[in-house]
Amino acid sequence: MIPFRFIHAADLHLDSPFAGMSGVPDQLRQHLQQSTFAALNHLVELAIAEQVDFIVISGDVYDASDSSLRAQLRLREAWDLLGEHGIPVYVIHGNHDPLNSGRLRLAHPEHVIVFGSTVESVTARRRSDGQPVAVISGISYPTSAVTENTSLQFRRDPSSELYHIGLLHANVDGQEGHDAYSPCSLRDLQQSGYDYWALGHIHKRQILHESPWIVYPGNLQGRSMKETGAKGCYVVDVDQHGAAELSFRALDYVRWLEAELSITGLQSEEQLRDQAEELIEELREQSAGRLHIVRFVLTGRGSLHAMLQTGTEGEELLQELRRRESRRLEGADISLEPLAGCVWPAGLKVRTGAEIDRSALLQEDSFLGELLRMVDSAEQEELLLEQIVSSALAPVSDHRRLRQLVKELGAEEKAALVRQAAEMAVSLLTEQEAKGGAQR
Template structure:
């Protein structure tokens, strides 16, 4: 086998509108809307600087089936630059940009291979000497919803000694919170005999297996607070023995994060404000050179719980923090160096609890004691957690919209709902308790 190098990327979602954010200044909104194109530009530059032999892209190149002309032109510009350096591209389309999309008008250049609605294969060569090094196979979505297990169309040629790469836009092993499009299992993929599965669809970066390699690279640019942390692609080296070594490279221009701040030990409103401002300064000093968009999550138990639950003070502080950051924006340019010092607070999330002795309460023979013990048990038992939440939500299941939203909730969201119910019950019962507290 001959050594070679390739890039695995997925879920470019070019021209994402970022329409869900409120209170965002126009300059920041424009930067957000250009971030997917900027990340694409860095993907191309990375391919050139790393001298890769080819690129594979596993679906959802565009964000919507009626992709904008701007997105198509920017993509063609990227293809042309790669073509100038002799770097081929192999790609598939996913649920956001299926083959029957109304606007897939611009033709791809010859060095870009687009796989069709049935499994197809192509050969990939090493750029330095033109030697064939891999078989690349893929299948695109003909329509927006593909419910069959398309991995069953892939079978390795038993006589071939070449490295086999499969491109698939799929939900492997039914990951919660994601549409079950092209559902398959790790076993399905392993049984094909392929060496590397270049997956797309799930935006969380994951290495599901190393034998064979089965990888979700995540998207190249986070698009909301559901897509936190570094985003990018994998540069994959395959040596002459077929040993595979993938290395993640960051490409994102905007970094989304949730930041926790505990209220334990905070006594006054001034303490709380200082803790928030200290955290912002810490983020600014340790920044990655990227625009940061954060949601602050207040956790822990303490006397400030009731204040934060009211929402008035937190709303006023949020407005003030945004005003200050807007001033910074007005003083800066629009380049990545200028935007790298900006930390925009998208919102506050209150996940605090009353200032009660939970250790004592867990031993108490009372309704609240039983509730806290049940929640503690549900935290470690997914089946119990699901049963409790489903039972509590039964009356809402007649509403199709709410039913759809609840189906999308993952284990963490279900646990959050249960904890909020626990705290609401605590607040109501403590207020009714003539002793003024529980477990005191």
């Protein structure tokens, strides 16, 4: 087998609107709106620098089926630059940009191969000498909702000894929080005979299997607090024995983060503010020039817990942090260059607890002890977690919007709600006990 190198990317979501961000200065909003295009530029730069033989993109190139002219023109610029360097691109379309969408359909250059609504296969060649190195197969969504298992349409060519790559925009094993489009099982892909499954649709970077490789690279650019951490693509090197080595490369222009801030040992709001400012400076030093959008998660136990439960103090802290960061932005020049390591406080999530001896309570034969033990068990047992959430929300089960919101929650989010409810109960009960003792 001839060694070769390729890039696997997915879910570019060009021209994502970034709706719902409140309290963001105009400078940052413009920066956010450019971020998907900037990440695309980074992808092109990486492909040229790494001298890859080709790129595969596994669906959702555009964010919307009626993609803007701006998005199409920016994509065409990227395609043309790759063409100048002799780098072919193999593309499928997903649920956000199906083949029947109403875009203007600018013509693709010859080196960009877009797969149709049935599985098609092409031979990819090494750039340096034109030698055939891989069979690439793919299928695009004809409409926005594909509910059949399209992975079963893929068939390895038994007469070919080339490396086989499958492009599929799919939900493998029903990952929660994502639509069950083109649903398939890990076993379906393992038994296909393909060497590498280049997946798209799930925005979390995951390697589901290594032999064969079954890979989600995640999206190219995070777009909300649901998409935290580094985002980018994989550079894949295949050697003469057909063994692949994957290297993740961060390409995001804006990074979304959650940062933990503990109240343990803090006695005043001023100390909390100082700790938050120190954390912002640490993140700035690590930002590598990127704009960071950060949500602080307040954790730990301490005397500030009761104050934070009102919501007022937390909101005032957030506004103060934003005010200080806004001063850094005054006079900043908006361009495609990162905004000098700006760290924007997007919100606060309170996960603090009252000052109690939790270990001792867990050993007690009491209501609080049983409550805490049940919460710990729920974090480990999905069925128990679902029972608790369903029981708690039964009185409002007729509310359609609430039902939909709960349906969209993942297991981690549900566990966080249960923990928060337990902490509120512990705080209220311990405060009542303290007041009762004082009155006696």
